[in-house]
Amino acid sequence: MASSFTRLISSRNTAALLASLGAGTMATGFLMSENGPLAADKKTKLYPPSSDFPDLRKHNNCMAAALTPAIYAKLRDKVTPNNWTLDQSIQTGVDNPGHPFIKTVGCVAGDEESYEVFAELFDPVIKDRHNGYDPRTMKHPTDLDSSKITNAVFDENYVLSSRVRTGRSIRGLSLPPACSRAERREVERVVVTALAGLKGDLAGRYYGLGDMTEKEQQQLIDDHFLFDKPVSPLLTCAFMARDWPDARGIWHNNEKTFLIWVNEEDHTRVISMEKGGNMKRVFERFCRGLKQVEHLIQERGWEFMWNERLGYILTCPSNLGTGLRAGVHVRLPKLSQDPRFSKILDNLRLQKRGTGGVDTAATGDTFDISNNDRLGKSEVELVQLLVDGVNHLIECEKKLEKGQDIKVPAPITQFRK
């Protein structure tokens, strides 16, 4: 062990010297005379980080904005305990330059440790994406006490459906970009075993993507539950579609109000939903279900990935913290025509989407309205924000119906001081 380490150091110096002389060809010849597993290591050093630094001049994503040659040089040869590398984290951002108007994140975590080992990249990305949240100095609050939520039963003349989603990762297993087939199957096993322990209104069933019957598949499509193999290059370039559909599946309770996706973009995506405006009940079931699932996995010695800097750890940095998107489908025929609509949403820290979800257009006058933020505010805070915001939007709509004028609300502050 010691002798091979010494050999590595001395030959690394030689290779580095040759490389710096620009004698790449000679150095390659030198390497080619070596054999054995050390050659790969030395070969990596033959190409200095500057030769591998991606061309990000036409890129517009958070990774491209944060990744300098100096940071790349420092992190390129590091690995997480699961052997995940920086190049693997950023591949999706290199392959998808982005859109002039939409700033994607451009990097993913392969495991929990990625956020630590590559902190010099992930910290500025997180700051950029999450309104200045600084993981080095700030703490993220977690609060799943649904009893604190007020005024959360909406006027059903306007709100057609209510939904809350988040993700959870199983500590000790690599995330979807990095996981081996065995790890992915283990995630499925751990989660499905836990879900089988749910009772009462949460009792339900698992449908493995590879084994479901045509009839089951059709039913899941009709219920709008079925997820498909990712086609977005943002996901496929991050290696998340490997081995599809092995160990992927959908679990839902018999009442079809609590749904879990297994091994899609995260280990699990947890969704509570129902028709109508009773967001209070949706969130109550969400919190109760999450706590019960957590308890059931803990009984078997597992736990969710979480820390007080970043909250719940998920694959995409955009989902850190709460990973929570609480939203409604709401009719706002008059307000949506008002030129102040976007500004009002901005100030309320809400976003609008079409009723097909992200990247879809609104049909008619019905919008998907949800919280913008994920990190730096707790679940209770974000859901209350959404509730207050939607109530305000409905008030605006009612005012406009009566011919009255509306005011743009003051912007909500970002983080607790």
Place this chain on the structure above:
Amino acid sequence: MPFGNTHNNFKLNYKVEEEYPDLSKHNNHMAKVLTKELYGKLRDKQTPNGFTLDDVIQTGVDNPGHPFIMTVGCVAGDEESYEVFKDLLDPIISDRHNGYKATDKHKTDLNFENLKGGDDLDPAYVLSSRVRTGRSIKGFTLPPHSSRGERRGIEKLSVEALTSLDGEFKGKYYPLKSMTDAEQEQLINDHFLFDKPVSPLLTCAGMARDWPDGRGIWHNDSKTFLVWVNEEDHLRVISMQQGGNMREVFRRFCVGLQKIEEIFKKHNHGFMWNEHLGYILTCPSNLGTGLRGGVHVKLPKLSTHPKFDEILTRLRLQKRGTGGVDTASVGGVFDISNADRLGSSEVAQVQLVVDGVKLMVEMEKKLEKGEAIDSMIPAQK
């Protein structure tokens, strides 16, 4: 730089059956060969560049295949892949290349003078002639595995070699990431431009990473000799022209290749080649000569003859539409090329195309006159 499943040793903590892929619905060469036992035997191995078994097979796991079309389902990440994973790749190579054995030797013959005829294919029927192959540069990993630094190194060496050519080979390099709109338009009109791969067969093997970094197209001024850099292989070399003078196309092909090879050798980066597998390329289907020599030929009557497919098989030829692989024929015009790559030389394969196309054109002429062609149908070559 490795992609995907780098944590190979870590995976060994799991049992074989836990890691073995579910290939029950798969129809490709890899799925036919890779049993759980073989997976267990090979999974702890890596090439010196760190390419692993899972890296080799990922594309085959992700693409179950088609009931009618047998894809290969695996790729090499470097020259050593064919050695380290020979227990998997040798049977696949045998399956794909007509029973080629692990002990067989492949003959390379790029002496165009050994080709008989080929300069007189009837241009009323043969619209264009083309020969392509691939080459990999020793000392670099292959497209599924290469880092940006390596890919750029390949590009730099290739451009140096190509821009030093003169005479009929004098030309220019167009890097994909910096070509102007006008250049792009021209290359599209010339049918030269290749695009980012969309086929999941290629993307799942990691070949589209970092696009378009390090990729480009070189062609000579007369637009008859063309090289693709860093698409599915390090280099794809194409010689082509309108009309039926396959002999000239092949001459230019051989001469150009040899000139390029000399320059690479001077830089101590010759082409990957060995006497068992011939030229080493990313996909096992392109081993040997990596050569596809073909013509676009008008065969409206022959192509509807019930024995057309059998004639092709006996001549060791295959048909494609004029858009290339996986396209349909338009107006009775077919792309006819050699079916084999490994186990016969370049000269032999082009000879089959020349002789076979000549025969089929004569058959077409007979059918035009309302005569039968049964006596002309050849024996299996």
